[in-house]
Amino acid sequence: WYQRRVREAVVSTQSTGSSGINAEYGEYIQKNLKLYEMIHGYKLTPNAAANFSRKVLAKALRSNPYQVNLLLGGVEDCGTPSLYFMDYLASMTKEKFAAHGYGSFFILSTMDRYYKDDMTRDEALDLLKLCIKEVQSRFIVNLNSFSVKFIGKEGITVLENIPGSGTVHKDVPREAIHPELISRA
């Protein structure tokens, strides 16, 4: 999958086709938002950026569709955060938490249970680790590492990777895990 840093937002896209397609889409959005800022002298709000992304997807849908699902998160200058979930068909909602892909079937349930409106950054990171643990436990594909980015008023901070192998289900014996996965954590 593919991430593009787009002003004070991160557009994370996941493609069912070749990764060239979603790279093109991510870059197109990124450069157009930068262009808007250059022309008008101020940045687009996350809401406007999300609606712009939706418009690009919707326009292309009936001729040359982008096969990208995306999550667009951003923080306005005053500090209000927003998260937008967008399908490859360009259906968009503003959500408190969202997930794409097969993992979403597990993650959304975990988030439904543990998400609170007034979570601190550390609590949110703990919830994220819990979601990853859930995915490692239930999802058939083994994923060895997860990158984390935090978007706040000050901008985008890259946090350290969350390892996958250390979060395998507690009942899986250590001998069953491939040695290379253990050493990579």
Next chain:
Amino acid sequence: MSILEYNGASIVAMKGKNCVAIASDKRLGIRFQTVSTDFQKIFPMGKKLYIGLPGLATDVMTFANELKFHTNLYQLQENRELTPKTFLSMVSNFLYKRRFGPYFVEPVIAGLDPTTDEPFIASTDLIGCPMVTDDFVVSGTCWSSCTVCVRLCTSLTRAQMSCSSASPSVS
């Protein structure tokens, strides 16, 4: 699963005495997974005119934006609000323009005439065939079960419903 059932929606509108009521669910799903519980499907197109759009969510948003653009333009040019009957013709026209690559929405229109306050409800299919009714319209994934429920309500309350009884009936 047909493309009209991909995101899921139910819209119902009822006519009462000097009033209309329109209601929708707020679920956005992707097949059987619920993604959002706060998705808007009824859009105001005038002070007393609403359109409910069930169907594919991307087309719901696109079509609502396009309609809002054209109703705003109409109001600026004509210096008056759209009547519901004219709005129905507008909706029908826009849908039929895409006859061979349609918007996957089946709109429900409910409103009062801006001058006479006469109630009006109608619905169209995805290619714009208009249907004006006297009692109720339903559209969306549960239209068959909705029709039964609503027919039950209308048989109980007849056509002389006031506003206060129309809303509980719709819900």
